[in-house]
Amino acid sequence: MKYSAVTLAREAVRGQRGWRPAWVKAKPKDAYDAIIVGGGGHGLATAYCLAKTHGLTRVAVLEKGWIGGGNTGRNTTVIRSNYFYPESVALYDLALRLYEGLSKELNYNIMLSQRGMLIAAHTPAQMEICNRIANAMQLNGVDGRLMEAEEAAAKVPLANQGAQARYKLMGGIWQGRAGVARHDAVAWGYARAASALGVDIIEGCEVSDIRVEAGRVTGVETDLGPIRTNRLGLAAAGATPGLAAKVGVRLPIHTYALQAFVSEPIKPILNTVLLYLGTGTYLSQSDKGELVIGGGLDRVPTHGQKGNLPAQEEVLSGLLEMFPSFGQLKLLRQWGGVVDVVPDSSPILGPAGPDGLYLNCGWGTGGFKAIPAGGTLLAHMLATGAHHPISKPFDLDRFRTGRLIDEAAGSGIAH
Amino acid sequence: MQTFPCPFCGPRDETEFHFAVEADHPRPENTPSDVEWAAYLYTVDAPQGPAREIWLHIPCGEYFVMSRNTRTRDVTGSEALR
Ligand SMILES: Cc1cc2nc3c(=O)[nH]c(=O)nc-3n(C[C@H](O)[C@H](O)[C@H](O)COP(=O)(O)OP(=O)(O)OC[C@H]3O[C@@H](n4cnc5c(N)ncnc54)[C@H](O)[C@@H]3O)c2cc1C
Ligand SMILES: [Zn+2]
Numbered sequence: 001m002k003y004s005a006v007t008l009a010r011e012a013v014r015g016q017r018g019w020r021p022a023w024v025k026a027k028p029k030d031a032y033d034a035i036i037v038g039g040g041g042h043g044l045a046t047a048y049c050l051a052k053t054h055g056l057t058r059v060a061v062l063e064k065g066w067i068g069g070g071n072t073g074r075n076t077t078v079i080r081s082n083y084f085y086p087e088s089v090a091l092y093d094l095a096l097r098l099y100e101g102l103s104k105e106l107n108y109n110i111m112l113s114q115r116g117m118l119i120a121a122h123t124p125a126q127m128e129i130c131n132r133i134a135n136a137m138q139l140n141g142v143d144g145r146l147m148e149a150e151e152a153a154a155k156v157p158l159a160n161q162g163a164q165a166r167y168k169l170m171g172g173i174w175q176g177r178a179g180v181a182r183h184d185a186v187a188w189g190y191a192r193a194a195s196a197l198g199v200d201i202i203e204g205c206e207v208s209d210i211r212v213e214a215g216r217v218t219g220v221e222t223d224l225g226p227i228r229t230n231r232l233g234l235a236a237a238g239a240t241p242g243l244a245a246k247v248g249v250r251l252p253i254h255t256y257a258l259q260a261f262v263s264e265p266i267k268p269i270l271n272t273v274l275l276y277l278g279t280g281t282y283l284s285q286s287d288k289g290e291l292v293i294g295g296g297l298d299r300v301p302t303h304g305q306k307g308n309l310p311a312q313e314e315v316l317s318g319l320l321e322m323f324p325s326f327g328q329l330k331l332l333r334q335w336g337g338v339v340d341v342v343p344d345s346s347p348i349l350g351p352a353g354p355d356g357l358y359l360n361c362g363w364g365t366g367g368f369k370a371i372p373a374g375g376t377l378l379a380h381m382l383a384t385g386a387h388h389p390i391s392k393p394f395d396l397d398r399f400r401t402g403r404l405i406d407e408a409a410g411s412g413i414a415h
Numbered sequence: 416m417q418t419f420p421c422p423f424c425g426p427r428d429e430t431e432f433h434f435a436v437e438a439d440h441p442r443p444e445n446t447p448s449d450v451e452w453a454a455y456l457y458t459v460d461a462p463q464g465p466a467r468e469i470w471l472h473i474p475c476g477e478y479f480v481m482s483r484n485t486r487t488r489d490v491t492g493s494e495a496l497r
Contacts (some may be wrong), residue, residue: 240463251455257487300417301434303463303485309416310430343457400453 023195026202031228035220036381037243038236039063040072041183041368042360044190044201048106048231051197053376055382059199060229061191062222064206070237074305074337076260076294078284079274079369080117080178082144083136084410087393088346089108089140091373094390095179095267098372108189110288111179111287117178117273118147118155126277130173131160136410137175155272165190166321167278178273180284180292186371190226207236207364210246214376216355217247233358233380235374238338239302240361246297249353250397251361252343257298257336258365259307261315264331265289272408279318289338290332293319297341297365299318306334339364344404349377350387350395358382359396420493421472422479431473435465438467438480461485 001007001020011018034050036043040059050056055172061067081092117210130146131410137144148171153161161168191201202224209221210232219228232241239253265288275282283293295315296309312334322328342348342362347370352359360378363370378389387395398404416425437459463486470481481491482484491497 004419241459241465242463245460250454250458250460252459253461254459255461299434300429300488301461301466301468301485303461304486304488308429310486397455401451 022192023201025046026060026195026200027204028060028062028202028222028224028227029200031219032200033058033229033274034231034233035227035229036061036233036235036378037220038234039187039191039201039203039240039372040066040070040235040237041068041186042191042363042374042378043233043235044187045200045371046235046360046378047199047375048190048194049198049375049379050383051199053196054379056383057198059194060192060227060228061194061199061201062205062207062220063201063203066189066203067201068184071337071339072187073184074260074335074372075183075368076282076292077180077183078117078178079112079181080179081142081369082117082133082173083173083268083407084133084136086140086409087405088389088407089142090138090411091394092370093140093142094284094376095370095373098371098376099181099302100177102186103187108185108188108192110185110189112179112181113217113287114177114179115272115278116174116176117156117172117275118152118172119171119278120152120156120159120276121170123170127170128190130171131170135174138217142175142316143177144175146174147171149306152158152317156274158221158269158325159274160322160324163279167276172277180273183368186368192376198310207243210243212247214353216229217354227376231356231358233360233378234384235360235378237361237363237367238340240340240359244352244359247353247357249357251342251348251359251396253348253362254301255303255338256300256341257302257304257307257333258339259294259298259313260402261293261312261331262333263291263293263326264287264332265331266291266329274322276318277323279290279321280380281315281322282319291326291329297339298336303338305338316320341365344398344406345408346405347394348396349373349391350381351372352396417488417490419470419481419490421475421477422476422495423474423477427472427474433471433473435469435471435478438469465491477486
C-alpha cells in the first residue's frame with residue numbers, strides 16, 4: 001500500500017480499517033540466494049538494495065529479536081559527514097546524500113531534519129583542530145566551515161557564556177547539511193520497502209552457527225532450523241565477532257556500552273545539533289520537545305545493553321556545564337546499546353574467511369548516519385562478489401597492511 | 416557505581432581503573448608473518464560472558480589481570496601480573 005495524502009484521506013473516511021502491516025512477518029524458507037544476519041538499519045538496507053538495485057529477491061534478513069531493537073533503535077540519530085579522511089567522507093557523504101532522498105525513495109517519512117550541527121571549540125588548540133577539519137571537508141567537497149565565536153553563540157543562545165563558564169564558546173565547525181532523522185522510521189521504512197519487493201524479514205530468529213563446505217558458505221544454523229545459502233552478510237553489530245569466530249575469523253572489535261538520555265519535553269530551545277568538545281556531551285531537541293543527550297563510551301568492555309554510572313555522571317555534568325539552566329530538568333529515559341568499536345574508529349566492510357561471507361560491522365558509536373551507504377555497499381559485495389570502490393579502503397586487510405583510516409585521530413570526534 | 420579489586424590496593428572505585436587489553440594473547444615467537452603480527456596487534460575475542468582482561472589501576476600504576484563476566488559485569492577474580 002502506497003502512503004500518500006490520498007490513502008490518508010481514504011482511511012480517514014473508512015474509519016482507518018484498511019491499513020495493512022508495513023512488512024510481512026515471514027517464516028524461513030529452506031534456502032535463499034542471500035541471507036543477512038541482523039535486522040538493524042544496515043541489514044535491512046542491504047536487503048532492500050539487493051532487491052531494488054541488484055534484482056535479487058530470494059533474500060532473508062534474520063533478526064534474533066525485533067527489527068531495529070539493536071543500536072538502530074537506541075541511538076541519538078545524529079547524521080553528518082564531517083570526517084577527515086577522503087575515504088571516510090566518500091562513505092559518509094554517500095550516506096548523507098542517500099538520506100536526503102530516502103523518504104521519497106522508500107515512500108516512508110524518515111523525518112530527516114537537516115538542522116545543522118555545531119561542533120563547539122573552547123580553546124585555541126581546539127579551534128586549530130576545527131580549522132583543520134573544516135579545510136579537510138572543503139578539500140573533500142563537503143559543506144563545512146569554520147564558525148567564529150559570535151555566530152556560534154547565536155546558534156546556541158542558552159549555552160553557558162557567563163563569567164563563570166568553564167568552557168566558553170570560541171567558535172567551531174559548522175555543517176549545515178547535518179541533522180537528525182527518526183531512527184525507527186529508517187528501520188521500518190527499509191523493512192517495508194524490502195518486504196514489498198519480496199524479501200523475507202524474519203524476526204525472532206537467532207543465528208547460532210555458520211555452515212561451510214569446501215571453503216564456501218553453505219548456510220546458517222538458527223533456532224528456527226538450518227537455512228541454506230551461498231551468500232551470507234553479517235550485519236550484527238556487537239554480535240558480529242562472535243558469529244565470525246564460528247568460521248575462524250577473529251576481528252579487531254571491542255564491545256562497549258554507549259548510553260543516551262532523554263529529558264522531559266520542553267519548549268523549543270535548540271534548533272541545531274550541538275557537540276561540545278570541552279565536555280564531550282552532545283544534544284539535540286526532538287520534535288516532541290525532549291532533549292536527546294549523549295556522550296562518550298563507558299570504559300568497561302561489555303555485552304550487556306545497559307550503561308554504568310560514571311559515564312552517566314560525565315555526560316550529565318557536561319550537559320549542565322553547557323546549559324546550567326537545565327539543572328531543573330527531569331530525565332524521562334536512559335538506556336545503553338552495545339557498540340562495536342574498531343581501533344581506528346572506522347567500520348569493517350568486505351569479505352572474510354570462507355567464500356561468500358561478507359562483513360558490515362564495526363560502526364561503533366556512529367553507524368546510524370551510515371545506514372544507506374552500508375546497505376548499498378554490502379549489497380554490492382553480496383551481489384557481485386567484489387568490493388565497491390567506496391568499501392575497498394574499509395577492508396579487514398587494512399590491519400595487515402597498516403593502511404588504517406584513523407578517524408579518532410583524524411577528526412577527533414567520537415560519534 | 417561498581418568497585419573493582421586491585422591486587423595491591425584492594426577494592427576501589429571503578430573510575431580509578433583503565434581497561435588495557437585482553438589477557439592471554441602471547442606475542443608471536445621468531446619472525447611472524449604480517450598476518451600473524453596484525454592478528455597479535457589487533458584482533459580480540461570480545462567474549463560474551465567470562466573474560467580475562469588486563470587492567471591498569473591508575474593511582475598505583477600497576478597492571479593486573481581481572482576476571483569478569485562481560486554480560487553481567489560481575490567480577491570474579493583479580494591477580495597481580497608480577
Ligand atoms: C546510545 C547510542 C547513541 C548513538 N548515537 C549515534 C548517532 O547519534 N549517530 C550515529 O550515526 N550513530 C549513533 N550510534 C551508533 C549506531 O546506533 C550504530 O552504529 C548503528 O545503529 C549500527 O547499525 P547496525 O544495523 O549495524 O546494528 P544494530 O542496529 O545493532 O543491528 C544489529 C542487529 O543484529 C541482531 N543480532 C545480533 N546477533 C544476532 C544473531 N546471532 N542472529 C540474528 N540477529 C542477531 C541484533 O538483535 C540487532 O538487531 C549510537 C549508538 C548508541 C548505542
Ligand atoms: Zn592499585
